[in-house]
Amino acid sequence: DGGITQSPKYLFRKEGQNVTLSCEQNLNHDAMYWYRQDPGQGLRLIYYSQIVNDFQKGDIAEGYSVSREKKESFPLTVTSAQKNPTAFYLCASSVAGTDEQYFGPGTRLTVT
Amino acid sequence: QKEVEQDPGPLSVPEGAIVSLNCTYSNSAFQYFMWYRQYSRKGPELLMYTYSSGNKEDGRFTAQVDKSSKYISLFIRDSQPSDSATYLCAMRAGGYNKLIFGAGTRLAVHP
Numbered sequence: 001d002g003g004i005t006q007s008p009k010y011l012f013r014k015e016g017q018n019v020t021l022s023c024e025q026n027l028n029h030d031a032m033y034w035y036r037q038d039p040g041q042g043l044r045l046i047y048y049s050q051i052v053n054d055f056q057k058g059d060i061a062e063g064y065s066v067s068r069e070k071k072e073s074f075p076l077t078v079t080s081a082q083k084n085p086t087a088f089y090l091c092a093s094s095v096a097g098t099d100e101q102y103f104g105p106g107t108r109l110t111v112t
Numbered sequence: 113q114k115e116v117e118q119d120p121g122p123l124s125v126p127e128g129a130i131v132s133l134n135c136t137y138s139n140s141a142f143q144y145f146m147w148y149r150q151y152s153r154k155g156p157e158l159l160m161y162t163y164s165s166g167n168k169e170d171g172r173f174t175a176q177v178d179k180s181s182k183y184i185s186l187f188i189r190d191s192q193p194s195d196s197a198t199y200l201c202a203m204r205a206g207g208y209n210k211l212i213f214g215a216g217t218r219l220a221v222h223p
Contacts (some may be wrong), residue, residue: 004155017193038119040215041215042114042116042118042212042213042214042215042216043156043200043202043211043213044213045210045211048210058210059141059210079166090155090156092155099144099146099161099202099204099211100161101134101158101211102157103155103156103157104155105153105154105155106153106155108153
């Protein structure tokens with residue numbers, strides 16, 4: 001059963017703590033993406049990766065970090081430097097160079 | 113001004129109605145246009161994909177692009193309660209460029 005999994009579905013953290021969101025895909029896609037979604041705003045790109053061991057900043061990369069050590073995995077770390085981390089985080093993947101992005105179910109992060 | 117503007121709604125219609133969802137954009141370089149559907153607490157899924165101006169039909173859904181007016185639309189005929197979701201437009205310029213998403217319009221179709 002091919003697809004993208006994100007875990008956990010809900011995550012709660014205290015301010016000042018780093019937290020890592022998991023994203024795994026078995027679609028054999030080269031490209032992977034991280035977005036955050038806030039009420040009243042479109043999806044905003046945090047980081048993207050077109051190939052293993054390479055990634056680029058998106059529009060709102062400050063306070064976030066990623067790694068791409070395996071084709072299947074693209075974890076996102078929300079650091080304590082991110083000023084407003086509470087949001088819905090979506091991971092996506094696609095065949096490189098195409099527009100159809102397949103999204104995971106998302107992780108809702110709440111930081112208090 | 114945002115590159116892509118989309119009325120957030122909510123839009124509430126009776127079952128069977130024709131629904132019109134719209135986005136306007138400011139970047140004339142956009143060439144590829146998409147509509148994603150997102151059910152509550154789920155990730156978006158691609159619904160329609162169009163290139164350049166014109167219409168594209170897929171079942172009850174029609175995507176329309178008017179590049180001269182920088183305006184795209186998604187029409188849903190014979191709307192069903194299962195169409196209740198948030199609809200996000202997305203677009204990008206030629207070459208490799210990231211997708212730019214609208215804020216999404218929340219649609220509720222009531223029986």
